[in-house]
Amino acid sequence: MIAKRTVMHIDLDSFFVSVERKFDPSLIGKAVIIGGSADRGVVASCSYEARMFGVHSAMPTRQALKLCPHAIVLRGSHGRYGEASREVTEIIHNAVPLYMKTSIDEFYIDYTGMDRFHNCYKHAGELRQKIMRETGLPISFGMSSGKTVSKMATNQAKPNGQLYIPHGKEKDFLAPLAIGKIPGLGESTASKLHQYGIERIGQLQKTDVRFLESVFGRMGKYIWEKANGIDDSEIVPHSDRKSISTEHTFNTNISDLQAIETILVSMTEELASKLRKENKVASCLSIKVRYANFETHTQQEKISLTAAEHILIPGVKNLLRKAWNQHRPIRLIGVRLSNLCRGSYQINLFDDNEERIKLYQALDKINFKFGEKTVCRAAGMEIGTRNFNPFMRG
Template sequence: MDTKRHIVHIDLDSFFVSVERKFNPSLIGKPVIIGGSADRGVVASCSYETRKFGVHSAMPTRQALKLCPDAILISGSHGRYSEASHEVTQIIHDAVPLYQKTSVDEFYLDLSGMDRFHDSYKIASDLRQKIIKDTGLPISFGMASSKVVAKMATNQAKPNGQLQIPHGKEMAFLAPLPIRKIPMLGEKTCQKLYEYGIEKIGDLQRVDLRFLQTVFGKAGLFIWEKARGIDHSELVPHSDRKSISTEHTFGTDVKDRRTLETILVSMTEELSSKLRRENKLASCLAIKIRYANFETHTQQEKIALTAAEHILIPGIKNLLSKSWDQHRPIRLIGVRLSNLTTGSYQINLFEDNEERIRLYQAMDNINFKFGDKTVCRAAGMEIGTRNFNPFLKG
């Protein structure tokens, strides 16, 4: 029996830019930056036309526009990206038995064992073509014996390409690449390796493990293995996700409680609706606060399993009261629901309030049909009362 692993890493090229170009073809071929405001934001995604000027994601937008003054700046639409990501996820879900979604635009597939019946590389190639045909989005993939090599193969295949690294050829493929191409290898680690004259992965492959352990401690083995393409980590199936979160960066720092609570209510509604759609319940809620000086605080609280806003929203408001120094303005605020488990919200979790059950079902049905946030609560409404819209009765 063949025990060789066949891992595929899929990446949607310049995902946010590609989605925007699908809706506005006039952007094709032009330098595009998706991100926050020119004075305070950061680059979320950028087209290949901007990258040749040195622009990259997570760079301050101000700096990116200095490097590429002709770039078209777009604030972006989370709804569009979420919809496109869901579309791609569904195609993958229908095609392969085991996959891991690691971000909105990135997936790992495990095709190990499938080559007894079909050629694994052909399966991946056909899937890529189907995604391109059905969604109109460019996509790249790498295929190898481990997650780390598959990801590095994808990076070499971009843009809009594919690359297979045969078993036994991992070290030869990695050798000519710069050490900074190794995922999770930080800038400080690279600088330290440069000091020893180690610039290419091939240089790293020739270094003794004991030397790396002496210099980097426990991380030495991680570095040594990755340089050889050794990575035994398994895929975590998409359904095993343990948390969902969202955050909002303000255009100007905010210290008005009503504004903060309005945003928190909106974010909590969005997340709890998503939980119900995915048939999940959360037993831990957390709030994230980043002040103007970038100091960041999180506070969390255990709760009974739920996907109900009337329980989650007061909990989130309470965490805001506990964790916020009200003399300091806030730059970013976020909500995370975690310790997720599969299960439907039941009437007894809603305190046997049928009216409330019908409200959630009606909201979820409308939002599912017409898109998130089509209908939501008035943010200032007292959650937990029976003051619901009369049109939802009966």
């Protein structure tokens, strides 16, 4: 007999704002925006009080302040958010056998089979209380037979609530919700469904899947399955040890700083692009320098969670100056980004302005479509066709 799946989805409510409120309780109950400067910055996160005025993440800060002029704008504290995320991860790690961290503030837990020993919903509620008690952060969760319904249940439970959808009741729960509530359903897809008079998930449930496939192709079946609460996707065990790295061996030993930095820029650029493609960010940066006699030196430093080369490249150059004795020629140079976790581009919004975000999105779109290094910094052009193979390591 196949055990019924039981999946919990956890989301820390307004995570960045909640962390800031721990350090400054006077922010509680006020409209708060976390992000860049008021003139060119972008909203990384905002409180529910600000959302009531239409403010949302990735919105230009100046536009947000027009909607909510009394909002308090904070720059954000990378270190605080990373540490808070680690605290929550450790609590979850010690409480359950199988979980998946999908971003700095979001988790899935697989309770399948544990109903033989525990009341899963009761255990989940106790875990939520433990996290709130030990971290002081508000948290919401949803529980159901699959990841999609659980995530949607969490969204309905917010702020600071919990919701259980029993087996067999998934369609009943989903039916009255707007189609825009389906995770991953883009605005253009929703707009097209609206043209056919489909505005609620219940209407999608009754729509012939063949019609949806004729309109949206393979995406049609995906939409129909989500609307009917069908999601068999697995929960992949979490690991804190993943990294991405690359090395370059010179044909002849080299001691030209400019040439070495050119290689480093290109290597870092490709690794950062791979991170964004995988929807990941890194919090540790390191380089490796190997001399002609095979003596190897490394340098590393903790960094703000990022996948942006305008942050990574200066760090790499700084580490090179620390690691390399410039009187000795180099035979190999390497770059490594580690302590990876899943995270959307929003995490970079603290340091970015509108123009930079649009630039990265445009570069990635071109490179993902036509191949790596179709567009890159001029410094990295000369090694674009060399034998240079980044690789993933677990």
